[in-house]
Amino acid sequence: MKVVVIGGTGLIGSKLVGKLNEHGHEAVAAAPSTGVNTLTGKGLAEALEGASVVIDVSNPPSFEDEAVMDFFRTSTSNLLKAEAGPGVTHHVALSVVGTERLQESGYFRAKQAQEELIVASGIPYSIVHATQFFEFMNEIAAAATDGDTVRLPPVKIQPIGSDDVATAVGLAAIGTPVNGVVEVAGPEEFRLDQLIRKGLAAKNDPRTVVTDLSAPYFGAGLNETTLLPDSDAHIAETQFVDWLAQQQ
DSSP, X not given: OEXXXXXXXXXXXXXXXXXXXXXXXXXXXXXXXXXXXXXXXXXXXXXXXTOSEEEEOXXXXXXXXXXXXXXXXXXXXXXXXXHTSSSOOXXXXXXXXXXXXXXXXXXXXXXXXXXXHHHHTOSOEEEEEEOOBGGGHHHHHHHTEETTEEEEOOOEEOOBOHHHHHHHHHHHHHSOOOSSEEEXXXXXXXXXXXXXXXXXXXXXXXXXXXXXXXXXXXXBOOOTTTTOOOTTOEEOOOOHHHHHHHTO
């Protein structure tokens, strides 16, 4: 079947397009660089022609609060409107474990708004909540850096590799719409400060990770389990140490 992947040239999207094509589907990467712009609607109708499934793994060019909210509201609305005609029978979106618990953060408020638009659309859907990617550790460290110090709370996190995320999203896309949320997480639980410390050390990054109970996470306060999935989450296989080895 034809599957259109919005954000199909990015980290997750490119992996997803490859995996779907390998399994005999017609996966199309839709992004501004391929002539599809969900903010303006340019190229959407043409890209969706003949599609059965649309997967949205896109992210905004700016993570400033107002910009990110405008991106997800506008692009999701345009996308759902374009899907409303005959043909598209499944909308799949990638979001983040704990989104509903991280509403102090502008990014997660925008992701929540995206999810609410999908639920209200009437189009059969599946929302995949993934824990944070191994590949996102650099951004977590950068957001928490002050000079040569990285301040992070010792909360629990169960990170996952992007390849495993792409697999989970692909499986959701070729399956029956759940009209709800499915969660996917990595196989190991860490403390956030411990995880970032390990990641920086592996790259010989000189920054010092300081454990700070009050440190925010992209503007949001965290408790012990904010970033953890529910007990029924699908558990992926790739371990952090193996992923690190692949980066050398």
